[in-house]
Amino acid sequence: MRARVAILHILSFVLPLVILGCVYALRGMYPFGETGVAVWDMDIQYIGYFEWLRDVLHGQGSPFYSFSMGMGENTAALVAYHLSSPFNLLLAFWGEDSIVGFFNVAVLLKLSCAGATFFAFARNRWHLGAAALLASTSYALCGWAFAQASNIMWLDGFIMLPLVAWGTYRAVEGERYGLLFCSVALAVLFNWYTAYMDCLLSLLLFLVYRWEVTGASRPVGEGVSLGTRIARACRRVVASRSTLRYIVTMVLALCASMVLFLPSMLCLMQGTESSFNLLKALMPIPLFPPWDIGAYAVSGVVPETSTSRVPALYVSAFVLVAAALLFCDKDVSKRKRIAWAVLLACAVAGVMFVGPSVVWSDMKLTTSFYFRHGFVVAFVLAVCACEELCSLRRACAGSGASVETPQHAALFHVRVTRCVVVLVVVVLASSALVIVTHAEGAPSGLAVAATVASLLASGVLLVVWRARSQRASLAHGNGGVAARVVLCVAVAVVSVDVGFSAYQAFRVYGSSVDAHAQEQASIDALVQGSVADAAGQDGLLVNMAGADRDGTRAQMQIPQTTALFTSSVQSMGEYTSMVNGSLYTMLSALGYTENDPIFGYYANSSQLLADSLLGVDYVLSATQPAGDATLVSSGALYEYDLYRYNASLPAGYGIAGSGSVSWGSDPFANQVLMLQDATGSDSALSAYVDADVTEVSRVAEGACECSFQVTVERDGPLYLDFPVIAQATRNHCWNMVAQVYVNGSPVELVGSNFSGNVLYAGTFSEGDTVQVTLSFVEPQASCVTVLDGEQCKGAVAECVARASASDLIVAKTLDEDVLADCLSMLDAEGFSVLSWEDGHVTATFNASSSELLMLRIPYAPGWEAFVDGERVSVVSCYTGLSGVWVEEGSHTVELRFTPPGLYAGIALSVFGVLAFFVLRRRWES
Numbered sequence: 071m072r073a074r075v076a077i078l079h080i081l082s083f084v085l086p087l088v089i090l091g092c093v094y095a096l097r098g099m100y101p102f103g104e105t106g107v108a109v110w111d112m113d114i115q116y117i118g119y120f121e122w123l124r125d126v127l128h129g130q131g132s133p134f135y136s137f138s139m140g141m142g143e144n145t146a147a148l149v150a151y152h153l154s155s156p157f158n159l160l161l162a163f164w165g166e167d168s169i170v171g172f173f174n175v176a177v178l179l180k181l182s183c184a185g186a187t188f189f190a191f192a193r194n195r196w197h198l199g200a201a202a203l204l205a206s207t208s209y210a211l212c213g214w215a216f217a218q219a220s221n222i223m224w225l226d227g228f229i230m231l232p233l234v235a236w237g238t239y240r241a242v243e244g245e246r247y248g249l250l251f252c253s254v255a256l257a258v259l260f261n262w263y264t265a266y267m268d269c270l271l272s273l274l275l276f277l278v279y280r281w282e283v284t285g286a287s288r289p290v291g292e293g294v295s296l297g298t299r300i301a302r303a304c305r306r307v308v309a310s311r312s313t314l315r316y317i318v319t320m321v322l323a324l325c326a327s328m329v330l331f332l333p334s335m336l337c338l339m340q341g342t343e344s345s346f347n348l349l350k351a352l353m354p355i356p357l358f359p360p361w362d363i364g365a366y367a368v369s370g371v372v373p374e375t376s377t378s379r380v381p382a383l384y385v386s387a388f389v390l391v392a393a394a395l396l397f398c399d400k401d402v403s404k405r406k407r408i409a410w411a412v413l414l415a416c417a418v419a420g421v422m423f424v425g426p427s428v429v430w431s432d433m434k435l436t437t438s439f440y441f442r443h444g445f446v447v448a449f450v451l452a453v454c455a456c457e458e459l460c461s462l463r464r465a466c467a468g469s470g471a472s473v474e475t476p477q478h479a480a481l482f483h484v485r486v487t488r489c490v491v492v493l494v495v496v497v498l499a500s501s502a503l504v505i506v507t508h509a510e511g512a513p514s515g516l517a518v519a520a521t522v523a524s525l526l527a528s529g530v531l532l533v534v535w536r537a538r539s540q541r542a543s544l545a546h547g548n549g550g551v552a553a554r555v556v557l558c559v560a561v562a563v564v565s566v567d568v569g570f571s572a573y574q575a576f577r578v579y580g581s582s583v584d585a586h587a588q589e590q591a592s593i594d595a596l597v598q599g600s601v602a603d604a605a606g607q608d609g610l611l612v613n614m615a616g617a618d619r620d621g622t623r624a625q626m627q628i629p630q631t632t633a634l635f636t637s638s639v640q641s642m643g644e645y646t647s648m649v650n651g652s653l654y655t656m657l658s659a660l661g662y663t664e665n666d667p668i669f670g671y672y673a674n675s676s677q678l679l680a681d682s683l684l685g686v687d688y689v690l691s692a693t694q695p696a697g698d699a700t701l702v703s704s705g706a707l708y709e710y711d712l713y714r715y716n717a718s719l720p721a722g723y724g725i726a727g728s729g730s731v732s733w734g735s736d737p738f739a740n741q742v743l744m745l746q747d748a749t750g751s752d753s754a755l756s757a758y759v760d761a762d763v764t765e766v767s768r769v770a771e772g773a774c775e776c777s778f779q780v781t782v783e784r785d786g787p788l789y790l791d792f793p794v795i796a797q798a799t800r801n802h803c804w805n806m807v808a809q810v811y812v813n814g815s816p817v818e819l820v821g822s823n824f825s826g827n828v829l830y831a832g833t834f835s836e837g838d839t840v841q842v843t844l845s846f847v848e849p850q851a852s853c854v855t856v857l858d859g860e861q862c863k864g865a866v867a868e869c870v871a872r873a874s875a876s877d878l879i880v881a882k883t884l885d886e887d888v889l890a891d892c893l894s895m896l897d898a899e900g901f902s903v904l905s906w907e908d909g910h911v912t913a914t915f916n917a918s919s920s921e922l923l924m925l926r927i928p929y930a931p932g933w934e935a936f937v938d939g940e941r942v943s944v945v946s947c948y949t950g951l952s953g954v955w956v957e958e959g960s961h962t963v964e965l966r967f968t969p970p971g972l973y974a975g976i977a978l979s980v981f982g983v984l985a986f987f988v989l990r991r992r993w994e995s
Contacts, residue, residue, distance in 0.1 A: 075193070082189030082203060086210040087182040089565050093572040099174055100583045106170035107177055108581040110376040111439075112220040115645055116152065117586065118632025120161065120169045123153045125636050127162040135909030135932075135967045138637050140644025140653070140671065142928045146969040147341070147648035150334030155226045155260050168587040173222055180225040184232075185210030188452065191232035195239055196460040200557050204564050205459070208389040209452040211568035213382030214444035216575035217372040221439060227264020228445045230257035234268045235275055235449070238316075242279035245312060245993065247319045251986050254320060258327035262334065266432045267443045269320065271450075274416060276316055278409045315993060322989075325982030332975035340930055341651050352425040357381075357440060359509070360422055364500025368513040369521045369567065370574020373440075380511030381421045381441040384571055385448045387524030388564050391532060392455035394489040401461050410454055417447045462532075466539040479540075483533055490529035494522050517574055524567045531560045589633070596706045597637040640926070642673035642686075645824075653928040656950025660744070661737025661791065664799040664826025674818060675830040678787055679741045679757060679889055683748060685719040685926050688712060696787035696833055697886070721906070722913060722963075724897030724921040724956075726750030729947035737791060737828050738882050744948055748924070749895040757888045759784040761881035766841075770871035774849035776878055780831075780840040784883045788831040788840065791880040794873050795821040797856040805851035806866050811843040819847070834883070842879065846870060897921060900960070909967035916960045927952040927965065936964045 095102040108117060126133050136145055157176050164172050188209045192202035209232075218224050230253060237250030254272070257265035324331070358366075358379050365371065366381045367390070373380040393414075397407050420430035421441050428435055430443035497518065504512045513521075538553035634641045642662060649670045657663050660680045663671040676686075676695035688702070689695045690710045699713040706712035727747035733740050738758045746754035762781040769775045782788060790810070798806040798821065807821040812831045819825055834840060849867040856862065857877055862869045870878070900916030901923075915923055922945070927933070929946045935954045936942065938961050947953040954963060 074199075078193070078200060078203065079186065079189060082206045083182045083186040085203060085207050085561075085565065086185040087178060089207070089211060089569045090178055090181060090572060093569060093576060094174070094178070096573060097576050097579075099576070099579070100171040101174070104583045105579065106168075106581040106583045106586070107173050107219045107222075107576075107579045108170045108586065109220050109579055112173065112222065113581055115632055116173075116220075116222065117169050118635035119148060119152050119646075120158070120172065121590070122635045123149075123158060124161040124164060124169070127159070132908035132910075134969050134972070136635070137640050137906070137908055138635050139632075139646070140649070140928075141640045141642065141926070142653075143644065143646075143648070143650060144337045144340075144930055144932055144967070144969055146330075146333035146972070147335075147337035148646060150262060150330045151648070152223050154330055155223060157226075168583045168590070170581055170583045170586045174583075176222055177219045177225070180222070180229060181210050181215050184215070184225070184229045187229055188232040188449075191236040192456050194236060196456050198456060198459060198463070200554070200561070201459050201463075202456065203561055204386075204388055204392075205452040205456050207561070207564055208386035208455075208568060209448055211572055212386075212445065212448035213370075213372060213384035213571060213575065214441070214448055216572055217382035217444070218439070218442070219579070223261050224264045224442065226260035227257060227268050230260065230265070231268045231271065231445065231449050233257075234272050235453070238272045238275045239279060241316050241319065242276060242283060242312060245315070247315060247986075247990060247993070250316075251319050251323045251326070251990075254323035255326040255982070258324060259330055262327070262331055263432060264442075264445075267430060267446055270430065271417075271446050272320070274413055276313075278413055280310070280313070281409050282403075282406055318989065319986065322982045322986040326979050326986070328975040328978035328982065329972075330975065332971040332978065333969040336931070336971040337969065338648060341648050352428055354419075354423040354425045356423055357421070357427060362500055362504050362509060362511075363418075363422065364496040365504040365509075365513055366500075366511060367521075368497060368501060368517050369524070369571040370517045371511055371513050372575040372578055373511065374578055376438045377440075378510055379440050381444055382575070383421070383444065383447060384521075385451050386528075386564050386567050386571075387521060388528040388531070388560065388567070389451050389455040390493055391486070391489055391525060391528040392458045393451045394493060395485060395532070396454045396458040396461070398485055398489065399458060399461055401465055402457065406457070410450075410457065414447075414450050414454065417443070417450050421447060462536050463539070466536060479537065482536060486529045486533055490525050493525050497521055497525070514574075520567075520570055524563070527563050528560075531556060531563060535560065592707055593633055593637060596703065596712065597634075597639060642671070645670040645672070650928050650930055650950075652930065652946065653950040655733070656948055659733035659737065659740040659949070661741070661828030664796070664821075672824055672827075674825050674827045677741070677789065677828055677830065678884055678886070679745060681715070682719060682889065682893055683741075683744055685721055685723075686715060687718045688714050693830075693832070696830060696884070719893070719896065719898050720901045721903060721926040722901045722915060722923055724900075724915070724917055724919075725924050725947075725953075726895070726921065729922050729924060729945065729951075729953050731948060733949070735793075735796075736880075738789070738880070745889075745892055747948075749892045751892055751895055753888060754892050757885055757892070758789075758882040759786075759885055761788060761883055763875060763879060763881050765875045768870070770849075770867045772849070774846040774867040774870055776844045776870065778842045778875070778879055778881075780842055780881045782834045782836055782838045782840065782883055784885055785835050786883045786886050787833045788881060788883050790829045790831050790842065791882075792820055792829075792844070792878065793880060794855050794857065794869065794877045796826060798853050798869075799826040801854040801856070801861075803853045803855065805848055806853045806855060806869070807847045808844040809847065811841075811845065813841050814843075831881075842881070844878065904962075911965045913963050914960065915956060915963055917956045917958050920955075920957050922947070922953045923956050923963065924951055924953045925965070930967075931970045932967050934966050934968070936966075937961050 097105060099105045122131070122136060122138070125131050133149065134145060136143055139145065157179060161172065185206045189202050189206035192198050192205055215225070215228060233249065233253040234257060237253045240246045241250045254269060257268050363383070367383040369384050371380065371384060372382045396402060397411055419426040420443055421427070430446070436442060501513050501518045535553060535556045538556050632645055634643065654663070654671050657671045661677060662673040662680065676689045676691060678696040689699060690707060690712055692710050695713055698716045700716055701711055702714050703712040725748040727750055729747070731743040731747050742754055742757050745757060746752065761783055764779045766777040766779050780788070795806050795808065804821065804823055807819060809819050810817045810829060817831065818829055820827070820829065831840060831842070846866050850865050852864065853866050853869055854861065854863050855869050857869070857873050862872060897918045900918070902914050904912040904914060911927065917923070924947045929950055929952045933944045933952055934941065935944045937954060937956055942954050945953045945955070952965070
């Protein structure tokens with residue numbers, strides 16, 4: 071018996087592994103080909119994260135801080151959200167092969183483990199044997215798992231949910247809380263985001279189980295109204311010893327995870343995630359037409375883009391039929407059927423409406439990758455299927471000839487037929503409606519046909535399996551072979567069903583493992599060759615300039631991604647949801663990045679004044695940058711050239727002011743304010759000279775286009791800003807996108823997700839005229855911007871027609887002589903770096919006076935500074951950089967970083983574990 075159970079446990083892992091492996095082979099996916107699952111955010115974000123983690127596991131870099139993540143970042147939130155899965159430890163054994171290949175392998179293993187955990191839950195909860203494989207395989211290879219394979223960190227919550235549910239059941243049934251404590255604590259440690267969804271479902275499951283227990287143990291008398299019964303039952307559910315112990319266990323489990331969770335939360339509090347109106351977000355606004363839901367339960371339906379509102383609801387036809395049977399099975403108590411119907415409705419409501427979706431999604435309004443809790447729907451459906459299978463088994467095993475009659479069999483046939491017919495009609499009608507209306511996510515005819523065929527086959531298999539099981543029971547075990555054969559056929563049908571769904575779903579994944587390996591090799595060559603040979607790697611800052619110059623909105627091959635996270639250099643690009651809010655504020659004020667923080671920060675265009683103050687060493691650009699810059703490498707990366715500033719400031723220098731200014735909305739004025747404060751000279755106020763702008767033409771009908779003639783009033787680099795587009799990005803609108811042409815040549819696409827910035831147009835002489843044209847890409851798209859201090863809503867073309875010329879464009883020339891004079895006033899000669907490592911910097915500085923030493927280290931809580939061995943305060947310089955006050959003379963300056971909350975988190979974790987085990991012993995005694 072034990073050997074048989076062990077084999078079933080192994081099969082629960084191996085079966086999804088083999089099915090998905092076959093799909094990989096048919097699709098030519100790694101390791102059977104070179105196609106990878108790295109699309110969308112995985113392509114432009116997660117690759118860099120995992121490559122950094124691989125380096126850390128190989129002993130290269132600190133796990134707490136990284137200077138190669140943008141200009142420098144506390145990695146606590148990044149690790150806790152993206153990288154804390156135990157599967158990622160396999161990176162320690164992963165060589166120099168592409169990380170995209172690792173993603174494929176990790177997805178394969180994670181989905182297989184989800185099957186194993188669900189089987190363990192089903193086996194112990196309902197004592198199902200091989201029948202549990204039907205539900206576990208369906209859960210492991212559900213549509214949500216395929217749709218979110220690129221969000222690989224969420225799959226850990228998918229794996230842990232059955233264990234959390236099992237722990238919840240044990241807590242209610244047997245007052246045993248160990249599994250609940252361990253599963254919740256580990257779920258939070260592995261990925262706190264999906265752990266929230268696991269815990270929310272655990273709470274609902276606890277209420278359901280308590281509802282069942284109180285209903286079975288305490289019947290109410292006749293004549294009592296339904297409302298009174300419900301009120302009494304709710305009081306018994308809430309006011310019980312097990313409820314209190316459940317709450318204490320959940321709290322202590324969260325406490326035990328604080329070693330990662332607390333530093334992560336404190337780090338996120340310094341971030342820039344945009345806020346939203348929670349009350350408005352909780353309104354039950356449909357995410358898609360509710361009558362389309364049947365089409366989204368078709369095999370292989372997955373979102374085609376990261377912003378598609380297409381829920382991947384397919385589990386398997388067998389699970390759908392079995393779950394539907396539960397709600398019309400009179401052998402199951404009405405109380406239980408109502409409880410599970412309410413639970414399923416809660417999960418499905420989160421898929422259909424904005425308000426419930428926000429509740430399920432950690433109280434966060436999602437703008438991409440909708441339906442993040444979709445695995446909860448799959449889980450509840452699979453659980454309902456298990457409840458029905460358990461009911462059928464009881465009916466077959468315990469009824470005997472005295473109960474089972476032809477009428478009973480006929481009634482079961484009718485129930486199955488009705489459920490299958492209803493499901494088929496819903497699928498066909500909904501799919502036809504979606505196809506006819508050309509709605510998003512329309513299933514193919516083949517997928518609809520396959521789903522209908524699977525539903526019919528599942529209905530037949532359930533009828534035959536019940537009949538064979540009944541005969542085996544009547545024969546006192548003889549004839550059970552036939553029932554097992556039917557069960558094996560059912561497993562085969564489910565395997566083909568989910569395998570076909572996987573094959574259809576994986577059409578959206580088409581990244582190249584080899585292409586990424588080549589891209590990473592070019593980055594390594596850039597850093598280890600050109601940059602390292604020129605000046606060494608201590609504290610370098612690469613200004614990533616020149617995205618989307620070809621007029622397209624394809625942003626996969628642009629430098630703002632996380633491609634440089636393993637480069638050992640600082641860069642002006644960080645695309646994470648854990649961006650340092652202080653640094654982002656500064657870079658946004660200086661005109662480097664757009665005014666919405668969702669996409670991190672970046673620099674598309676070199677700005678000589680701001681570059682100089684930040685100590686930029688290198689510029690990666692398609693054109694020669696302003697100032698004294700030398701070409702280091704042609705076509706160094708993404709066909710951009712690498713230039714080196716010949717007179718860049720060091721990574722630290724003394725400033726005359728306090729390092730504090732009040733940022734406004736004008737990036738040019740902000741740069742001048744910073745220069746004036748740093749130098750203490752009013753001559754900085756004349757650094758920028760207005761250029762004369764004359765509107766030539768404006769077309770708002772059809773193709774929306776504006777042309778201007780800019781007359782340069784001073785020799786020097788010309789910079790352009792587009793206030794109306796900047797205001798649109800402040801309102802979370804990225805539809806006001808315009809291709810900018812300078813003298814007929816495309817320069818940059820501004821206003822898209824990664825390109826809301828001041829633009830360098832070239833260096834000109836006094837009296838030169840420059841033709842600037844803005845060609846808006848989507849003139850009929852809706853947008854929200856600000857004109858003359860008032861909000862403007864409507865189509866892009868309408869807003870452009872109403873805007874003044876000064877709203878559309880601002881042009882200024884930088885006086886390089888004024889800039890050079892101002893920079894010479896900075897105390898930069900006496901600074902020298904001794905060591906520049908992740909989270910630890912040592913330097914010497916010979917201060918010419920008592921002054922503020924500003925360092926090219928992003929300001930963040932957690933930095934400790936020591937001057938000549940004595941601890942001093944780290945102050946914020948211009949919101950985004952760190953500084954320390956020093957007296958006149960030579961000093962040794964040391965800065966060390968420790969993630970805030972790390973030691974407190976360790977203490978809380980130890981407390982949580984010890985407190986639980988002490989309480990557990992008391993509860994057991």
